[in-house]
Amino acid sequence: MDWEEAEARLESVAAGVFDRQTFRLLPRKAGQSVNHGQVPDWDREEFDFRGSLEFNPPGIASERRMGADPTGRGQMVFFEAVVTAATTEWPYMPRRGDLLAHGHDRYKIEGVDADGSARRVFQVNRAR
Structure with missing residues (x-):
């Protein structure tokens, strides 16, 4: 078995x-x-997928997510939940602003992170 297969x-x-x-x-x-x-x-196209939902993830400090206020630098950014999923079979990658439906709940994607694997982490807040 080579590295890619593993x-x-x-x-x-x-x-x-x-x-x-x-x-x-x-x-x-x-x-x-x-x-x-x-x-x-x-x-x-809309599509179904399987993933995991975790509420109250820890805050994320990231310059990419800072607002326009220069005094806000270094502050933590919080999301209500994260959804993680393997994305190799997906027809396209979701982007910020897309919605995820889970039962009767709707979550708005606020950020997408990749860690180098085939899984993605979607930072989400409840859609209002």
């Missing part, structure tokens, strides 16, 4: 252990103008 096997085992909940990706795009909210993105 990594693929490990990814499969991790998905079997952690990805136990069903989600549906609801792609979104900007509305007609800045005064309109986001609307469904019919150019990207």
Whole structure:
């Protein structure tokens, strides 16, 4: 077994252990103008996937996520939850602003992180 085969096997085992909940990706795009909210993105298909949902993740300190206020540098950014999933079989990668449906709940993707593996971490807040 070479390195790629071993990594693929490990990814499969991790998905079997952690990805136990069903989600549906609801792609979104900007509305007609800045005064309109986001609307469904019919150019990207909705799809179901299995993943894990964890509430109250620890805060994340990241310069990428800092706001326009220069005094806010170094502050922690908090999300209500994170969704993790193996993404190798997905038709496309979700992006910030897309919604994840989990049962009757909807979560808005606020950030997407990759760690070099086939799994992605989606920082989410409840959609209002």
